[in-house]
Amino acid sequence: MxxxxxxxxxxxxxxxxxxxxxxxxxxxxxxxxxxxxxxxxxxVEGLRDAARTVFSEDGRTALQYTTTDGYLPLREFIADRYRRRLGLPATPEEIQIVNGSQQCLDLVAKIFLDPGDAVGMERPGYLGAIEAFSLYEPVFCAVPLVEDGPDLDAFAALVREYAPKFFYGIPNSQNPSGRTYSQEKRRGVAEILEGTETVFYEDDAFGELFFDGKPRPPVKRYLPDLGIMSGSFSKIVAPGMRIGWLYAPEPILREFNVAKQAADLHSNFLCQVILHRYLATHDLDxxxxxxxxxxxxxxxxxxxxxxxxxxxxxxxxxxxxxxxxxxxxxxxxxxxxxxxxxxxxxxxxxxxxxxxxxxxxxxxxxxxxxxxxxxxxxxxxxxxxxxxxxxx
Ligand SMILES: Cc1ncc(COP(=O)(O)O)c(C=O)c1O
Incomplete structure (x- = not known):
């Protein structure tokens, strides 16, 4: 056949x-x-207790359909954490819950890329991103990742020559290299992109997991209108819950929300409510x-x-x-x-x-x-x- x-x-x-x-x-x-x-x-025990409480106190709501953007108290928690940890002026309206931050890779590519469009990546780059973006048939342009971040000359040349719709990077403890951008590289990347139309897609899957416990300033801090960030509870709570998010300026989030609704209406609401209950009653830090x-x-x-x-x-x-x-x-x-x-x-x-x-x-x-x-x-x-x- x-x-x-x-x-x-x-x-x-x-x-x-x-x-x-x-x-x-x-x-x-x-x-x-x-x-x-x-x-x-x-x-496991903490999540079990949170699940029990949700089923007994709020089961009928948590088992219903909900809105595409996600559970408001959870989005408030995420926005508040951005404000507290990273000094970013995030609001819940700028947060969209997704089915693991892997879904951001698919949906960001879906809303930005037409076949043949350039997309910028680190070299080496995250395998899951390469797979997700490939489905939208882009032309990949890669910048070598050196010890303290992307080679800035190559980065500037790529942006100038190919004007990619977005550049995807992992400034914190990159997958696969484990490398972290220096402060100078973060600023340098933002300075090069300032005034262009290339979005910086900052995948922050590992930003909470610095061994010294000190957060690093995100590129988005220097590039508020062109920076989007994805985050995830997979590495800090439990990957099986499949709860991640996108933090982006409102015009981008509007398109993203349309694509998300078409893909799956909303992320698992029960897990969102249980996760929020867990976060509200446990010390995540x-x-x-x-x-x-x-x-x-x-x-x-x-x-x-x-x-x-x-x-x-x-x-x-x-x-x-x-x-x-x-x-x-x-x-x-x-x-x-x-x-x-x-x-x-x-x-x-x-x-x-x-x-x-x-x-x-x-x-x-x-x-x-x-x-x-x-x-x-x-x-x-x-x-x-x-x-x-x-x-x-
Ligand atoms: C860099 C990076 N981004 C995104 C993901 C996807 O994670 P999740 O969908 O569980 O949030 C992973 C998974 O390992 C990853 O390494």
Whole structure:
């Protein structure tokens, strides 16, 4: 049978995530390949209590349809947190609840991109964004991400030559590299975009997870009318609830709301109400501080083991927060070979290739340090070092 799928499906890069999840789930394999927050730090009891209260006090409302923009008290909570933590003048009217911040990637691309339009990205860039944007058939233009953020000369040239509808970046603890923009780079990016029509789409999936607990100023602070930000409760409360948001100027949010309504009417209202009840009765700051401290320890351990165990030629980023780092392999060692051999040795990593839009990344791997604890990190890094030494 021939199914006549749309041309756009052919434009999505082939993903080996399926293979990866299959492999990572094999018993005995220690996986640094996925992107899960640590399951031990999901407050199951707190969420259960919040759910009980909602069902007994507010069940009929929470189980009804609602408006597309989302539960007002939750949007108020998010706007208030922006004001308090980041000094941004956010109002609930500028917040739209979405089904995980992944949905922002789809809907922002949907409202901005026509086939052939330029979209700016970091190189390497977030795999999930590349997949989501690809469905709208853009031309990808990528700017190298150096240690302290995008290469500003390349960024300026890209904006000048291609005038992308938007540039998508992750200034805080980027996925996959773990890199964080310096203050100068944040200002520099804003200065280059000021006066243009290129929107800066700031994906802030990890901004709460700095190991030193100190928030970094968002690019949007320097670029109020051209900056949009997505955020998520996935990494700080629970990804299974699928609650994220977009914070954007009103004209953008109006279009976004139309696209959101057409896609799914509204995000899961029951989860929004339960989540809000949870947030209203628990100390999110204390929870985030605890989780960030654990991830910081696990990250340092992984860095130390990479330094101690790997053969010459292996280098790695040193994240200030988040859940990921990238390691570069010695000359001639392929990340796909490390992936295949690693699985045989009982350790899974993610090859860098799918994070590069126009080719590259064959000699890098992404490592996750949030999903497994210190004992498994130690054992897994020993296994990985054996594999890389064999291949080097
Ligand atoms: C950079 C980045 N953005 C967005 C997402 C999507 O997360 P969610 O849809 O759970 O908010 C992820 C998931 O790992 C991510 O790494």
């Amino acid at each position: 021939v199914y006549r799928f749309s041309g756009r499906m052919g434009r999505v890069p082939e993903s080996f995530l399926d293979e990866l999840f299959r492999v990572s789930a094999v018993p005995g394999v220690i996986s640094f390949a996925g992107g899960l927050p640590g399951s031990a730090y999901i407050d 204390a929870h985030v501080a605890r989780v960030s401290a654990v991830y910081g320890r696990q990250c340092r351990l992984m860095c130390d083991l990479l330094d101690d165990l790997m053969p010459p030629g292996v280098t790695h980023t040193v994240p200030e927060g988040g859940m990921f780092m990238t390691a570069a392999l010695p000359d001639g060692v392929s990340s796909m070979d490390v992936f295949r051999e690693g699985v045989r040795e009982g350790v899974a990593v993610l090859p860098g290739v799918p994070f590069y839009v126009n080719g590259g990344g064959e000699d890098t791997i992404r490592l996750n340090f949030s999903a497994v604890g210190e004992e498994e990190i130690t054992e897994g890094m020993h296994r990985l070092a054996r594999v890389v030494r064999r291949l080097a």
